[in-house]
Amino acid sequence: MELKKLDKSVLKLWYIRATIGAMALIGVFVSVIAVLTATGAPSNVMLAVLLGVGVVVALLLCFTLIMPMLRYKMYAWGYDDKRIIVKQGVIFKRRVVIPVCQIQDLHRTQGPLMMMLKLSGVTISTAGSNFDISTLTTEEADRMLDELERNLEARIEELRNEEI
Amino acid sequence: MKKFDKGYIYSSLLSDLFSSLVVVFIFLKDFFIDESAKVEDKIAAIPFFVIGFAVVYLCFIVYRILYYKTSGYELTENEIKCNRGVFFRKRSVLDYRKVHAINKRQNLFHRIFGIAVLTVDSGSTNTSQQAEITIIEKDKNVDALLNELNALKEGGTRNAESTQPKDELLLSDKDSLYRFTTGKKVLYTLINIASTAFFTVMFGLLAIIVIGICKLMLQQNFLGTWGQYFLYAFLITIGVMLLFSIFSLIGCLIHSFVGYYKFKITKRGNDIQISYGLLEKHTNTFSYDRIKAVKITQGLVQRMLGFAAIRLEVIGYTNNTGDDNKNADLGVLVPFCKYEEVGEILSKVLPDYVPDEKQTKSAAYFPFVSWFLLVLGIVLGATLILAITDMLIYNVPVVVIFAVSLAMIGVGFVILIIKVISAILSYQTNGLAITNGKITAYYGGFTKNVTVFSFKNLIAVENITTPLRKRAGIASLVLHLKTNALSNEIKVHIQKDSLSDDVEKLLIL
Numbered sequence: 001m002e003l004k005k006l007d008k009s010v011l012k013l014w015y016i017r018a019t020i021g022a023m024a025l026i027g028v029f030v031s032v033i034a035v036l037t038a039t040g041a042p043s044n045v046m047l048a049v050l051l052g053v054g055v056v057v058a059l060l061l062c063f064t065l066i067m068p069m070l071r072y073k074m075y076a077w078g079y080d081d082k083r084i085i086v087k088q089g090v091i092f093k094r095r096v097v098i099p100v101c102q103i104q105d106l107h108r109t110q111g112p113l114m115m116m117l118k119l120s121g122v123t124i125s126t127a128g129s130n131f132d133i134s135t136l137t138t139e140e141a142d143r144m145l146d147e148l149e150r151n152l153e154a155r156i157e158e159l160r161n162e163e164i
Numbered sequence: 165m166k167k168f169d170k171g172y173i174y175s176s177l178l179s180d181l182f183s184s185l186v187v188v189f190i191f192l193k194d195f196f197i198d199e200s201a202k203v204e205d206k207i208a209a210i211p212f213f214v215i216g217f218a219v220v221y222l223c224f225i226v227y228r229i230l231y232y233k234t235s236g237y238e239l240t241e242n243e244i245k246c247n248r249g250v251f252f253r254k255r256s257v258l259d260y261r262k263v264h265a266i267n268k269r270q271n272l273f274h275r276i277f278g279i280a281v282l283t284v285d286s287g288s289t290n291t292s293q294q295a296e297i298t299i300i301e302k303d304k305n306v307d308a309l310l311n312e313l314n315a316l317k318e319g320g321t322r323n324a325e326s327t328q329p330k331d332e333l334l335l336s337d338k339d340s341l342y343r344f345t346t347g348k349k350v351l352y353t354l355i356n357i358a359s360t361a362f363f364t365v366m367f368g369l370l371a372i373i374v375i376g377i378c379k380l381m382l383q384q385n386f387l388g389t390w391g392q393y394f395l396y397a398f399l400i401t402i403g404v405m406l407l408f409s410i411f412s413l414i415g416c417l418i419h420s421f422v423g424y425y426k427f428k429i430t431k432r433g434n435d436i437q438i439s440y441g442l443l444e445k446h447t448n449t450f451s452y453d454r455i456k457a458v459k460i461t462q463g464l465v466q467r468m469l470g471f472a473a474i475r476l477e478v479i480g481y482t483n484n485t486g487d488d489n490k491n492a493d494l495g496v497l498v499p500f501c502k503y504e505e506v507g508e509i510l511s512k513v514l515p516d517y518v519p520d521e522k523q524t525k526s527a528a529y530f531p532f533v534s535w536f537l538l539v540l541g542i543v544l545g546a547t548l549i550l551a552i553t554d555m556l557i558y559n560v561p562v563v564v565i566f567a568v569s570l571a572m573i574g575v576g577f578v579i580l581i582i583k584v585i586s587a588i589l590s591y592q593t594n595g596l597a598i599t600n601g602k603i604t605a606y607y608g609g610f611t612k613n614v615t616v617f618s619f620k621n622l623i624a625v626e627n628i629t630t631p632l633r634k635r636a637g638i639a640s641l642v643l644h645l646k647t648n649a650l651s652n653e654i655k656v657h658i659q660k661d662s663l664s665d666d667v668e669k670l671l672i673l
Contacts, residue, residue: 055550080200095664096435096626099673102646126623128652129644131240148454 001085003076009117010135014068016113021064029057077133079144083149084124086133102126103153106145110138124148165236165247168300168502171277173228176320177274180224202220213599217391237299239518244313254298262286264454265477265478268306268447275445279351280306283493284313290664293655314435314449317602340428341513342498349420352500356416359465364405364542370578424499429513436513439499446669450478457617458517459499460506464589464610472506474498477617477645517616520604522595526658532587540583546575586610592659596669605643615654625662637661 027042032053067090076087084098107123114120120141122133136144193214196206225252233247245261246256263284270280298313299309300427425442431452457477466472487572498509510518526532548569555565586609593612597604603622605615626642633639639661644652 044557048557051553051557053544059324083671089628092628092630094626096624096642097668097671098624098670100670102623125645126644128623131624136519 001078001080001083003078003087004084006062006072006075006077007119007137007140009119009137011068011072013113013117013119013135014071016067018064021062024034025057025060025064029053035095075134079148079151081155084131084133084148086131088134096131098124098126098131099160100148100151103148108138108141108145165238165243165495167236168232169279169302170232170527171274171279171302172300174231175277175279176228176231176272177225178276179271180228184217184224187220188213193474205503207294208400236299239298239309239312244256244297258286258296258299260313260316260319263313265448265450266310266317269308269444270303275303277326278303279444282306300329310449317451318434325416339430340417341431342427342501342509344424344427346571348500349424353413353416353420353471354396355463355465356420356473357413357465357502360409360412363673364402364467366582367405368402368604370575397494401560427499429497431513438495452514454478455514455517456621457615458514458519459502460511460519460609460614460616462612467612470503471500472503473500474506474509493626516618518600519614519616520597520599520602520605522604523597523599523653523657524595524598526594528636528658528662529587531633531638531658532590533583536583536587537580540576540580543573548572551669587653590657594659595664596656596659596667598666603643603667603670605656607656608653613654615645617645620672622667622670624672625664625668627658629661633658641667643667 002117028084032049036049041049057067065078070090071088074088074090074093074137078085079100082100084100085095086098087095103124104127109118109121109123109127114135118138122144123142124131124133133144195201195209207556230250231248234250234253234452238245242259243257244260246254246258248254263286265285267283267285268280269283274280274614277301280303282297282299282301284299286296301309316380349640368472422442423444427440428438430437430439434452435449436452437447437449439445455478456475459476459477460472462472476495476497478495493633495515496612501509507518551568555568561616589612590607592607593606597606602616602618605613605614605617609614622643623646624644626644627639628642630641637660638658640657641659641664643656645652646653
């Protein structure tokens with residue numbers, strides 16, 4: 001089975017989310033400076049706190065901004081009439097195989113940002129776990145849901161006939 | 165629709181009375197103990213508290229009566245129907261053939277009024293936190309319903325034949341396939357206490373290292389109040405842990421002697437029944453084919469002494485004591501037995517779930533600790549650098565910096581030792597056996613777990629690796645089971661990469 005890459009607009013969504021996260025981190029850093037300045041903290045205290053908070057914020061900032069690109073590069077997904085395969089993970093690479101006949105429900109979800117970018121998340125529920133296919137274009141998600149639904153019905157029929 | 169027994173109102177109100185009194189006592193004790201308050205003020209306040217209590221209790225009375233009036237059940241030809249709820253009304257309809265587990269529960273208050281609670285579950289736990297059907301009836305009616313529902317779940321239709329079960333399902337003590345004797349209960353309690361004591365000792369060891377370093381500094385008058393602070397903090401923590409051990413002892417005693425009073429497992433045909441409890445009696449009934457998995461667990465102390473517990477994954481059967489809630493906990497099959505007896509017990513009760521010997525073993529030791537070492541190194545190193553830099557900026561004396569650094573390294577060293585031991589145990593434990601339509605997964609570290617399940621309950625397979633591990637042909641395996649939401653993943657670590665391909669072939673595609 002050939003696995004597909006995510007659409008480029010997914011990367012855009014992840015970068016928007018990362019930017020929001022980065023702004024929140026910068027906000028924390030600025031708030032700390034503001035509090036220290038307002039309380040007239042001595043310069044050595046200010047230096048010590050800024051060093052501590054600054055290092056943590058800088059590391060998190062790098063992580064937040066690099067991760068979307070790495071995640072995008074590593075993500076791959078695909079399905080056929082029998083199984084769904086999702087590959088993901090930057091350091092820990094995960095490959096999950098879900099048989100189509102184990103699907104219980106399929107869900108398509110959209111937040112405000114996803115709606116703006118015409119993207120959708122897909123959740124595959126089974127009798128045990130839920131599996132997410134991170135983000136697809138709404139068109140792809142609808143097509144996937146329709147095809148999986150058809151595949152599931154056909155597969156259940158096949159298995160029933162095999163049992164008979 | 166038939167109403168619940170009126171005993172529900174009386175038993176609930178009696179239990180509410182106790183709860184209300186406890187709440188009032190907690191709120192009032194400070195006021196009446198308060199020496200600064202005048203005696204006449206205290207006396208004057210009593211009527212207000214009595215009125216407050218009466219109002220609260222009246223709310224309970226109204227709620228219980230409304231619940232009674234709005235609740236009921238009905239056994240139709242093909243389904244069991246149930247209405248319940250006051251503010252949030254719920255109507256459940258359950259086809260007899262969909263019945264997964266039937267649980268009877270009777271607490272002390274229920275027994276005073278001769279009633280029992282019967283919950284009937286369809287097994288759809290992923291979204292629901294409640295059993296589908298709850299019936300509160302006279303004890304003997306609940307027993308009759310239990311037998312009738314057991315007959316109906318096989319037949320599917322209620323007619324003259326099926327409503328008259330041929331066999332009484334409630335069996336006597338002598339039929340029990342397992343005996344939780346007093347000797348076993350004592351041993352079980354002692355091992356549970358030993359487990360708590362073991363972790364207290366481990367924690368104590370960590371504390372002693374830090375205290376030792378700080379005390380040394382104190383003796384040489386290096387640390388002053390800093391050292392005293394460390395010392396007191398750790399002494400208080402140890403005190404709390406000891407107190408926790410005492411509570412644990414009491415809890416274990418109650419749990420094993422009262423909670424597991426008259427524990428018995430009986431089997432008739434396709435049905436398995438597990439009953440136990442003194443103050444709260446449980447009778448859980450489910451079909452053999454509803455079992456999703458069997459889990460054998462061994463805590464560290466149990467492992468050292470060769471004992472184990474066997475638990476069952478049957479959706480709808482848990483050890484919960486709540487009103488009618490069902491969380492994703494596993495139900496108990498055998499609370500305590502020798503590990504070597506597990507096969508023998510299972511072959512009597514659940515012959516399809518006898519665990520097989522491990523066929524694969526962990527591919528390497530180092531991956532069990534590699535990431536931990538990296539993370540611990542980074543966290544400890546960064547914390548140490550930041551702490552030292554901050555102390556230098558604050559002009560803290562060198563000896564203090566030295567002591568703090570030593571204490572931090574000491575803590576890191578103890579954590580590392582714990583991790584190394586855990587990794588050795590994981591390395592020895594992890595593995596898999598695939599035989600005769602079933603998988604036996606061995607996993608865990610300090611706690612050893614063995615889960616046995618059939619191929620048909622395997623719903624997805626996940627392979628987790630890193631670039632380095634991929635090159636070495638190593639991967640961890642996550643098996644997703646058709647079970648409760650919280651326990652549906654089994655992680656078997658650091659196996660040969662090809663194993664996940666073998667397991668993927670077992671998926672029913």
